[in-house]
Amino acid sequence: MYTISSMEILHVSAECYPVAKVGGLGDVVGALPKYQQQLGHVAKVVLPAYRNKFYDTHEFDVVHQAGMWLGHEWYHFNILKERQNSLEFDLYLVDIPGLLDTPGVYGYPNDTERFLAFQIAVLDWINEWNHLPDVIHCHDHHTGLIPFLLSWGYKYSRLKEVPSVLTIHNAQYQGQFGWDKLYLIPGFDLWKSGLLDWGGCINPLAAAIKCAWRVTTVSPGYLEELYTNANGLEWLISSERAKTCGIINGIDTVVWDPATDPRISNNYTPELVPEGKEVNKVKLCERFGLDASLPLISFIGRLVGDKGADLLPEIIGRSLHELPGEVNFLVLGSGDPHIEAQLKETRNYASYGFNLHIGYDEALSHQIYAGSDFLLMPSRVEPCGLNQLYALRYGTVPVVRSTGGLKDTVTDFGDAGGVGIRFIQPSVWDACTSVKRALELYHDKRRMRDVQLAGMHLDHSWTTSAAQYVDLYRSMK
Ligand code: ADP
Secondary structure, X not given: OOOOOOOEEEEXXXXXXXXXXOOHHHHHHHHHHHHHHHOOOEEEEEEEOOOXXXXXXOOEEEEEEEEEEEOOEEEEEEEEEEOOOOOOOEEEEEEOOOOOOOOOOOOOOOXXXXXXXXXXHHHHHHHHOOOOOOEEEEEOXXXXXXXXXXXXXXXXXXXXXXXXXXXXXXXXXXXXXXXXXXXXXXXXOHHHHHHHEEOOEEOHHXXXXXXXXXXXXXXXXXHHHHOOOOOOOHHHHHHOHHHXXXXXXXEOOOOOOOOOOOOOOOOOOHHHOOHHHHHHHHHHHHHHOOOOOOOEEEEEEEEOHHHOHHHHHHHHHHHHHHOOOOOEEEEEEEEOXXXXXXXXXHHHHHOOOEEEEEOOOHHHHHHHHHHOOEEEEOOOOOOOOOHHHHHHHOOOEEEEEOOHHHHHHOOEOOOOOOOEEXXXXXXXXXXXXXXXXXXXXXXXXXXXXXXXXXXXXXXXXXXXXXXXXXXXXXXOO
C-alpha cells in the first residue's frame, strides 16, 4: 500500500533476523521494517554480507558495484539485493571480500575497519541513487559514523539534507578506536573532528549522538537511566536531551506466537494454559534430565555481567541448597568463559535440578520460552529486553530486576493485574527471594494461571512503536 505521504526509510544495521542475529538488535531490525511497510511506508534494510547460512541459501542480484579506499587499501564492493523478497521488505547486503565475508558478525580483530568500510560502502551507494531516502535510520555504534559523514563528509555533500536517526540499543558498546586510525575515515572538514571525539578517542556512538537529527533509545526507562549512567556518555546524552526520546521495542508476533510456532512441540493459545504449555515442559525436561513435576525457572541470554549472568551460579546453587527437590533451573547462553565455567561447575556440583546448554540455539530458545514456568532476568543493564516480552507471550512469568526496559514492561503480581515478579537490586539475595516468591505463586495454581493469562493478553506488537518512529521521522521534515 503506497500513500501520498509514504516515506522511504533506509535502516542500516549490523544485524537483522533472520539474516544475522546476535541479540535484540537483530530482532528489532528484522521486525520494525515489516511493520513500517504495513503502515504504508517503504522500509529497506542494508547490512553486511556475512558468509552465513542465510547467504548460502538465498539468491541475490548485484545492484551496484564499485570500489573504495579504506586508508591505503583498495576494496571492491558489491551491493546485493535479495531476489525472493522473503522478508517482506527489500534487503540489501554489502559484500566486501576480504573484510565483511566472515561467518560471524562481531569479534574480529579488524572490526573497526570492517564496519567503517561497511558505512562507507552504504554512503557511496546512496550517493549514486537518483533520488534520496526520506530518512536514514542507523542502529548502534557500527553505523554511528554515518550521521557525521552525511553532515561533514566532502564526498557526501549531496546527502547533507537527508535526516538521520540513531537508535541506541545498548550504550555500553561504543566502538571506540584511536586517533591513529583517523586516516581511514573519508575526507571531511577537519574543523569538525571534535565531533568524532569522546574521552580522547574516536567514538562512533558519541559522534552519532552529536550528529544524528534524532536519537532514540529502545525504552523510555533506559533513556532516563542514560542521563546518569551511560558508560561515560552521561553528560553528552544529557546535553543532547532535546533530540532524544525513548520508544519501547515491540515483538514480531508472527515469529513469536505459541499458537503457530513451528519450533515448539505443542502449540497453544491462552485458553489451553497451563495444559498446552505442560506438553512443552515435559519434552524440554526430558531432553535436559529435569523433573517436569517441579517448577522450571530458565535463563536465556548472553552470559555477561550486564545480564547479571555472573550471579546465576550462586542464585542457582543457593536455591537448590535451600529448596532441595522443589525447583529446577535451565540456562541457555554463551559469553564470558569464566561464567560458562562456573555454570558448568555448578551443574556438576548440583548433580540434579540444573542443566545448561552453552551456545546459541534459536530453536531451543523458543522451546524454553514455551516450556518454562518462569524466566529469570537478573540484569544490571537492560536497554529494553526482549526475552521478558517473549516470555509473557508464551505464558512464562518473567522474574526480573527492575531496570531499564524491564521496569517499563513487567509489573509485579503483587499489584493488581501484575504479570511478573520484580526485584530491586542485582544481587543474589534479591534474586533468591524472588525465586521463593515464584515458587509460592507456582503452588497457588489459580493465581499462577491468572498471572500467566494477564501476560499473554498484553499487546507488545510493533504496531504502536512502529507508528511512533514514523511520527519521529515526520517531525524532522
Ligand atoms: P541483548 O542485550 O542480548 O540484545 P535482548 O533481550 O534485547 O538482549 O535480546 C536477546 C535476543 O537474543 C532474544 O531474542 C533471545 O531469545 C536471543 N538469545 C540470546 N541468547 C541466546 C542463545 N544463547 N540462544 C538463542 N537465542 C538467544
